[in-house]
Amino acid sequence: MAKEHDNIYKTINQLLLRSNIESKPLAAFYIQFPRGRDVYIILPHFREQVRKLEYNNNRIFVLDYFLLEKDVTEAQLWEHVAAQFLFPHKIITGDKIITDKKKQYLRKIILETLKILVEEHKIAALNLRIKPEYFLFEKLRRLSGVSPLIRREISQFTQYSEDILTLFQDNIHDFTEAAEELVSEGILTHYQGLFAVTEKAYNEMTSKTVLLDINKIERMIKNIFTDRSSLGASLKLFLENVENVPQVYLMSHIPKIPDSQDFLYLSTGIGLQRLNEQYDIIDFAKKFYEEAKFEVKKIGKTLNSTYHLIIRRDRDDVLEFFVKKYLNWTDVKWVVARIWTLGIRNFSMLASSRMANEIYFVNFLREVGFNSPEIVHVNWRGYTLYQEYVHGRTLFDLWIAKHETRWDYAYKVGRLLAEVHSSGIVLGDCKPENFLIEENSGRIYVIDLEQASKKGDKAWDLTELLFYPGHYLDSRTAAEIAGRIASGYASTGDIEQLKKALSPKYLRVLAPWTPVWVQKAISDEIKTLLKS
The missing domain is CATH 1.10.510.10 (Transferase(Phosphotransferase) domain 1)
Known part of the structure; x- marks a missing residue:
């Protein structure tokens, strides 16, 4: 492999000279696609900022170092270059530069992903258990949703592989190391071999989320109107590639990657539950108790969507669950409560917020020694909580x-x-x-x-x-x-x-x-x- 990299390095230098580029590479790496290699060459003070070269079936991208840095930290190239660190890649030269930039990028991805989790799941985010794979495939999913270039690269990289997790095992390892560093900083913690957000990090994220979003928007607007050279590089990179992107990738083609939600869990009374396991009452009974007979009774007052689920496996083996479906913000009960207690008590009205509260505080009270019915399943999208009866x-x-x-x-x-x-x-x-x-x-x-x-x-x-x-x-x-x-x-x-x-x-x-x-x-x- 070392000899092969030496040969690639010599070829790169010859290609740069033939292209009237006299600078020596600070770093270089490549990604092996079925059609050929994409090689990224990082130069110091490259005036053109971005240039695309062709060599046999390989595409060569020559890039200014500071533009790479800006793409890693501020998405200056809309992450079209930084995102290459999410694919299996080989470093040709400049190990330290590539490794440092990759670590910086993965750290940024994890922090951004955690903020999104907190925003979507509110305080229940503290009860989520995360595999490192989640950060990788969630980022690829989001990038593929906005970039036909990334969508094409994911599809070309994965189309011939049956075992995608093995294909990305080095990248998963990189995310694991990045997450471990955040553990040492008190942002993440360990939980049964998985990662979880710390309460300290949650408090910081919820207190700064709005300001961070505003600052990000302001930076993007400022870049568009004040840093024309970088904007030009971004457009240039895009336009030089988009002509080679088949129409299918410009539309709504979905790449073959694992569902990121498969790597996100919630701790329940019957073990860790994948968050994408969303069951209504009947499906829940059939999924976990198969051939058992079951009965569902509506209980509670008119404004409460609460049920008593009874599962009979045999005459002496009966399981019972309390099922609560949270009504949305138009629920009359909470509208009246919020209006009447204005200035005294700020009631949560959104179904997602109220369910998130209940998940977190049930688990918290149980952990510190109080009695609260154990949670056995959560249907997040259906706003439905299952507890012991x-x-x-x-x-x-x-x-x-x-x-x-x-x-x-x-x-x-x-x-x-x-x-x-x-x-x-x-x-x-x-x-x-x-x-x-x-x-x-x-x-x-x-x-x-x-x-x-x-x-x-x-x-x-x-x-x-x-x-x-x-x-x-x-x-x-x-x-x-x-x-x-x-x-x-x-x-x-x-x-x-x-x-x-x-x-x-x-x-x-x-x-x-x-x-x-x-x-x-x-x-x-x-x-x-x-x-x-």
Whole structure:
């Protein structure tokens, strides 16, 4: 191989001299396509910036070093040169230059891809598990969608191969190394042999996403109108190649590459699930439980798309799941909630955001020791979440039924809420219906976490839990139960949050549900507790 590269290097220098190009290459590499080689020669201070040469069945691209650098960092050539690092390639000379630029480009790809994942999957991106193959094939997919040149190169490179993963194994290894470097920087972390976004990186990405997008647009506009030489090089490279691109690649030809979603996973109760596995309720039952009999029952109130899935493998082997389909932003329930609580509580309305919240916070609460029904499957595009079904009654059910344990569980739920708050989580939708007492063990499960957050108002959680029951109960009972909740919260929580929960700005929000005289009875009960 070394001898072959020496011969290629000599041929390159002879070709440059015949073309009246006197500079010696800083670096050079090539890609072997079935039709021949594409050779990229990097020169210092090349005035023409880009020139295409022909040699036998090979295409030779002579490129200025700084133009390569700009294509790697700013997509100056719309990544038509930088993207060659995504194909199996051989370095002829200038190993350090090519290796450094490739590392720089792969790092950029991973960071951009992570930002897109965060944008698309919101906080649930923290629960995604990523194989390095995802970064490679997702980038190739996106490039092929906008560039007929890249589309042609992918197709020509893969059309004769049955094992594309083996074909790209060196590139996958390069992405693995690039991801490992981001692990050392605290941007990625390891998870069961895969990679995951760290919370630190997620917070930075969500706080800077808009600014980064604006800056990128501004740079592109500036380049178009101020850096005419580079724009000319980009157009020149494109025009010199597009004449050789068959019409099929200029249209909607889809190259044969693996689906990037095959390398993106979500951790569930039945193992890692590929994110592109999207099953409705019936398909889910058939996929995972084949010949078993199943039954689907609609449950919940009119505005909730929730179901009870029962799978019977035999008389003594019954599995049960709670299935929740998130309604979109036109859901009347959340429109009304957002308008009425304006200035107090910012409810998430988009189905994707609410499902992302629930996925993340269910997993988070379980990881730190709280009970929440385990997630077993996610249909991301269908906005449908599958969880284990927990038999029991909610705190609300106990109150309405006047169950003898209602006082005890009111105290326990108050204490539990204080512990959840201490873990840094605010529930956002903290009604008594969202605390489920398991019928056999008596364990309390926190459910319906689609409005949960890490930056919410703890006092609002308390206000809702303390005062909302006044809509159903008489003033005396509501006050006594609120007192038990407050006692539980005060036993381990922040007393200042209890005081804040009595603020008129919160109570006015609940006025349509909880009458003023009931609110006063509850407030008096809690004030008495705070004085003791």
